Amino acid sequence: MAENGFNRRLFLKTSLLGSTGLVIAKNATGSESENLFYQNEKKGKIVTRKLGKTGMELPVVSFGVMRADNPNLIKAAMGAGIKHFDTAYVYQNGNNEKMLGEVLEAYPRDSFTIATKVKPEKKKGFLEKLDASLERLKMDYVDILYVHAVSSREDVLSGDTLDALITAKDQGKALHIGLSTHSNEPEVIKAAIDSGVYEVILTAYNFKQDHKDLLAKRINEASEAGIGIVAMKTMAGGKLGKDAEKMHFQAALKWSLKNSNVHTTIPGITTFKELEENLDVMNNLSLTKNEEEFLAFANSQEGLYCNGCQQCINTCNKRLPIPDMMRAYMYAYGYGEMNKAKQEFAGTGISENPCTDCSICTASCIKGFNIPEKLADISRITTIPADFLA
Numbered sequence: 001m002a003e004n005g006f007n008r009r010l011f012l013k014t015s016l017l018g019s020t021g022l023v024i025a026k027n028a029t030g031s032e033s034e035n036l037f038y039q040n041e042k043k044g045k046i047v048t049r050k051l052g053k054t055g056m057e058l059p060v061v062s063f064g065v066m067r068a069d070n071p072n073l074i075k076a077a078m079g080a081g082i083k084h085f086d087t088a089y090v091y092q093n094g095n096n097e098k099m100l101g102e103v104l105e106a107y108p109r110d111s112f113t114i115a116t117k118v119k120p121e122k123k124k125g126f127l128e129k130l131d132a133s134l135e136r137l138k139m140d141y142v143d144i145l146y147v148h149a150v151s152s153r154e155d156v157l158s159g160d161t162l163d164a165l166i167t168a169k170d171q172g173k174a175l176h177i178g179l180s181t182h183s184n185e186p187e188v189i190k191a192a193i194d195s196g197v198y199e200v201i202l203t204a205y206n207f208k209q210d211h212k213d214l215l216a217k218r219i220n221e222a223s224e225a226g227i228g229i230v231a232m233k234t235m236a237g238g239k240l241g242k243d244a245e246k247m248h249f250q251a252a253l254k255w256s257l258k259n260s261n262v263h264t265t266i267p268g269i270t271t272f273k274e275l276e277e278n279l280d281v282m283n284n285l286s287l288t289k290n291e292e293e294f295l296a297f298a299n300s301q302e303g304l305y306c307n308g309c310q311q312c313i314n315t316c317n318k319r320l321p322i323p324d325m326m327r328a329y330m331y332a333y334g335y336g337e338m339n340k341a342k343q344e345f346a347g348t349g350i351s352e353n354p355c356t357d358c359s360i361c362t363a364s365c366i367k368g369f370n371i372p373e374k375l376a377d378i379s380r381i382t383t384i385p386a387d388f389l390a
Contacts, residue, residue, distance in 0.1 A: 049263040052228030064266035088117035097136035117148035126164040145174035156191035183308025189218040204233035223261035237304030238334030251291035316363035329378040338389040353379040
């Protein structure tokens with residue numbers, strides 16, 4: 001009871017608006033946004049870090065746009081000092097890039113930087129998708145082009161991938177090239193260093209990862225090699241459990257940024273409240289006592305974040321894509337993003353609960369997740385019509 005009481009009190013105390021002194025214009029969510037602005041009453045200087053050897057210097061908080069669909073949120077972020085935006089070819093079936101392109105065409109091209117991502121495939125298809133992304137963005141180039149979601153040394157060093165990235169850079173369609181990784185990150189980062197090609201690494205990095213110490217070591221090695229490091233998944237699943245309160249965003253974000261070799265972060269932002277919470281970190285990286293207490297408490301909870309280590313796949317009789325289903329689970333129960341959860345689950349090719357005919361579950365999880373229970377929960381999303389999730 002004491003732990004739960006602390007948890008509730010902490011969230012009531014830390015979720016109040018106004019802590020940053022930021023004021024949002026009344027029409028911030030309307031169609032007209034000329035008067036939208038932020039006024040920061042704090043005098044602290046925005047903390048910036050150099051992104052490896054790219055020459056880019058960015059605020060430590062950037063904008064993960066994947067789940068955002070409000071153009072005024074992008075404008076507000078620009079006005080508040082955020083200058084780097086992260087999207088991908090697949091986000092919102094291309095509508096994410098289109099939204100960004102429509103907003104950012106009103107700003108000077110040198111007033112922001114943008115990254116997009118394309119999943120690994122043959123060179124021709126990869127470059128065609130990049131061209132489609134540039135058309136949606138209404139831009140001639142992106143500042144960073146990532147090969148999206150690689151998880152093995154083989155993926156990192158693929159000749160097709162390296163050739164496509166180098167060609168995109170030679171053609172001037174990408175100023176810098178990199179990779180993103182959600183799982184097996186230490187191996188992926190080591191391969192990126194060995195390649196001598198990648199300039200930026202976008203990696204999952206949060207306090208709930210069981211391999212965070214080894215990952216931090218690889219991040220430091222990559223940074224020392226001149227590679228820019230961008231951290232994602234810093235919110236560790238968005239909540240402490242399916243029926244628990246939300247993550248303390250500022251505490252989680254500051255934890256990742258304690259590592260000075262993390263040059264910027266791209267927390268997903270979907271509301272003005274989330275924007276405000278994240279902006280407060282831009283000029284204050286010090287963890288408060290309450291934030292330190294929260295992190296200690298959160299570490300004792302099961303959480304929602306899946307390491308993506310694939311141990312469960314190797315021990316499952318059916319070799320199910322459990323990490324992919326757990327990713328859908330996280331979006332549904334951690335972030336309340338049911339459309340994204342259904343899209344992620346559909347990508348597994350599974351149409352119903354795959355565990356119903358198993359008398360005993362052999363799949364083991366390093367985090368102790370009850371895999372059959374969670375898969376039963378998330379597989380129900382396949383029966384919900386899409387228009388109910390809109």
